[in-house]
Amino acid sequence: MAALSHDLGHPGTNNSFQKKTNSDLYQRFGEKSTLEKYSVYLGWKTIIEHHMLDGVPSNEMLKAEKDFEAIILQTDMAHHTDSLAILNKPASEITKIEFASILLHAADINSPFLRPFQNFLARSNACNDEFYKQGDAERQFKVEVTPFMDRGYDMSQQAKMHPSELQSLQQRLSYKQSLAEIGFVERVAKPFFVQLANRWPPAGQLVENLNANLEELKQLSVELST
Numbered sequence: 001m002a003a004l005s006h007d008l009g010h011p012g013t014n015n016s017f018q019k020k021t022n023s024d025l026y027q028r029f030g031e032k033s034t035l036e037k038y039s040v041y042l043g044w045k046t047i048i049e050h051h052m053l054d055g056v057p058s059n060e061m062l063k064a065e066k067d068f069e070a071i072i073l074q075t076d077m078a079h080h081t082d083s084l085a086i087l088n089k090p091a092s093e094i095t096k097i098e099f100a101s102i103l104l105h106a107a108d109i110n111s112p113f114l115r116p117f118q119n120f121l122a123r124s125n126a127c128n129d130e131f132y133k134q135g136d137a138e139r140q141f142k143v144e145v146t147p148f149m150d151r152g153y154d155m156s157q158q159a160k161m162h163p164s165e166l167q168s169l170q171q172r173l174s175y176k177q178s179l180a181e182i183g184f185v186e187r188v189a190k191p192f193f194v195q196l197a198n199r200w201p202p203a204g205q206l207v208e209n210l211n212a213n214l215e216e217l218k219q220l221s222v223e224l225s226t
């Protein structure tokens with residue numbers, strides 16, 4: 001239920017955007033894990049309204065709600081380092097709920113291990129589209145544009161460009177995206193999945209997939225740079 005609910009109501013912009021623009025969600029749920037708290041709220045409300053846990057004793061319900069919240073809050077990328085720290089603990093000290101939250105976080109950042117490469121690329125493009133849309137919105141709101149969400153040029157200049165210039169610009173954008181993606185896979189995803197596989201051998205296949213994607217990505221990046 002936590003996995004199904006973890007992105008409920010997600011507006012396609014991140015927590016920092018909510019803060020920068022002082023959005024309704026920011027005002028309602030505060031600065032820490034704004035969107036995750038909103039998803040907890042919507043998910044738990046749905047569970048209660050649809051009587052999904054009717055019959056569960058009230059003391060167990062309290063625990064279920066706490067666990068539901070903990071698992072979803074852990075999907076906030078701001079907790080990525082904590083998730084890695086949990087994986088580094090001795091197995092006997094990792095609670096079931098912590099392990100469940102680790103697996104959900106792993107599933108949440110799944111693009112690096114999607115094979116074949118085209119599937120990874122399709123997901124990367126979808127994320128990138130969402131980032132660039134946020135960058136555009138930041139520009140509209142006249143707040144600081146998040147560097148990796150910046151299309152890298154003034155929208156008003158696009159119309160003035162010759163088609164061939166525009167094409168080369170798009171190629172540069174893809175190159176920029178490939179660099180951002182390499183950074184994410186190498187520095188964020190890989191250490192996490194390597195450690196997950198150390199603790200839980202079935203995840204070894206994910207590391208193999210990730211490495212294969214990383215190799216193809218680097219090759220593509222070199223081609224795009226020329």
Ligand SMILES: [Zn+2]
Nearest residue numbers: 006007075108
């Ligand atoms: Zn998600």
